[in-house]
Amino acid sequence: MSKRNGESGLNRRHFLATAAAATTAVSALSAPAVLAQGRPRVVVVGGGAGGATAARYIAKDSKGAVDVTLVEPSRAYYTCFFSNLYIGGFREFASIGHSYGALAANHGINVVHDWAVSIDRDARSVGLAGGGSLAYDRLVLSPGIDFREGSVPGWDLSQQNRMPHAYKAGSQTQLLKAQIEAMPQGGVYCMVAPPNPFRCPPGPYERISMVAHVLKQANPTAKILIVDPKEKFSKQGLFEDGWQRHYPGMIERVGPDFGGDKVEVRPDSLEVVVDGEATKVDVCNVIPAQQAGRVAALAGVTDESGWAPVVPHTMESRADANIHVLGDAALQGDMPKSGFSANSQAKVCAMAVRGALIGSSVFPPRFSNTCWSLIGTDDGVKVGASYEATDEKIAKTDGFISKTGESAELRKATYEESLGWYAAITGDMFS
């Protein structure tokens, strides 16, 4: 232990030496391999929770020593986080939209609004839909999710207006909200919930809470039906307790024991067929099974699971050390697919990329996540955990979850924390 006025301060070099000895597997700790000629180039594909954070941290902390290009088709990013609160009437739509201007202005990031459509790993270049290509020394992929074709028989992307998923935020979210508001009195909203693993484990159930909140006021005799292929779901005890208290008798969930895993939909007639039995509904929110955003498969970094395996210490792809995969698309171990997780992984990745390209300091990685959910007005709950990198995976070390029976003050404080978090994380991505 060193003293503030003592002679031998514990300095960073000393710290690094011990850290390196303890974790020899940290590849970025070894001397930077071949440094590119001139300014090293990083291309980040996907400007969401993982990609925007990674681009911002690489650019900000390298102070111009690394050339950073962010490829993202949308000019406005609508966060999936808090999109359920918009559906519930707790947020304005505009308040969940963010633009990329500050990333260019404040950090010199070259923001290219286009789709990445091909990756040439040998030439280290990314092909763009609009023509042209971008060369990279390191590529960061954070493309989020895509849906698995055929996972809900009867549904495909061409039906997303009849039966919205609203699992990528934006016009889909607005459409779903409009459909809920247009339901006839006493009508039925049905959600076809996804199988594991999927983005934001509590997301579908927070959405149910918000839909119930809207219906309770505008359409109190309406019913909510959840068709769920899973035995259990995230924060189940907390949600079910909240639904009992706020929306008694409104919500019914059909799990796998009653055919929740044998579902088919008929978009033309708005019917849901569970275990052979058809039910007519008024809104059908289909959240299909998921996999890594398509560009990860195009890059050849996904495995048979559909996700991209990564080295926990650096978020490098196990298939290609010049590519890092972040967020929902990564197969990393214990972290849930959340915006918080993607942001946390992005900072570890940014540090590893800077270490590899310009030899800046690399510290032992650490990860964390907290997911808040709103069940009713001022009734917030949370679940969170911290994680460390092992050779095999990102492994959970500690965690907590809200409890049933907490006081109204605590639930309100928990909700208010989520407001503070939203302001902070979106600033951490886009400012």
Next chain:
Amino acid sequence: MTAPCTASANGLRSTKASGRHRPRPAGLAACLASGLLSVALLMVLSAAAWSADAGRGKALFDQCKRCHQVGDGAEHRIGPQLNDVFGRAAGSLADYRYSQAMKAAGAGGLVWTEATLDAFLSDPVALVPHSRMSFAGMAEADDRAALLAWLGGFSGPRSDLPPAEPTATPEEFGLDPRILAIEGDPEYGAYLAGECITCHRMDGTVKGIPSITGWPLDDFVIALHAYKGGKRVHPVMQMVAGRLSDEEIAALAAHFHRAEDSP
């Protein structure tokens, strides 16, 4: 007497403390207009209030004293010292590092008077958005009046101020004082801070999450050890602090101590 400014949502409100039930528009402009008058009045009033309500006001200051000192020898801690706060412009002490927001409010004409302080204490970030003062607000007008009456006793010419009480002390939390002596590495702190700023913004307090920039090293170290040791209960912060070593806590303290306001 002037009506206290309030920061209530509807912008109109009357309070008992005003002595009159006349609604007044809230907000900075109204506070500025009424503020100047009440400085002089307060000097007169406070002497009486000082004794009458002193016990209650002093007890209410318990809510402030982990951040502020007042009295003989008061120093800046997490917040600025509060001697002679009545009549001074907001954010005007040269040797305390205020938020940009507080400095701007002072430069824009905000002066601390009974009325403006009443508004500030009822909802700090409503009066000064992005202030670094993380205090949820004191809901009861009577409490605010009692506290301000007591606090008023520390403004103006007085020679017999009671000694200032300390903010957090290591003893309170059973913390080995040697831990406070560890020198933190701010560069390592900057990396570790990546985890924190997913929740704590650098540009002041937002609803629900306190500001943690610009703190004295000791207060910061004590707060994190209080969570780590379970002396302060909060599931997120207990988990966050639980895996930080003594050196890491010192590094974070050093980083956030120096950190500038930025979004």
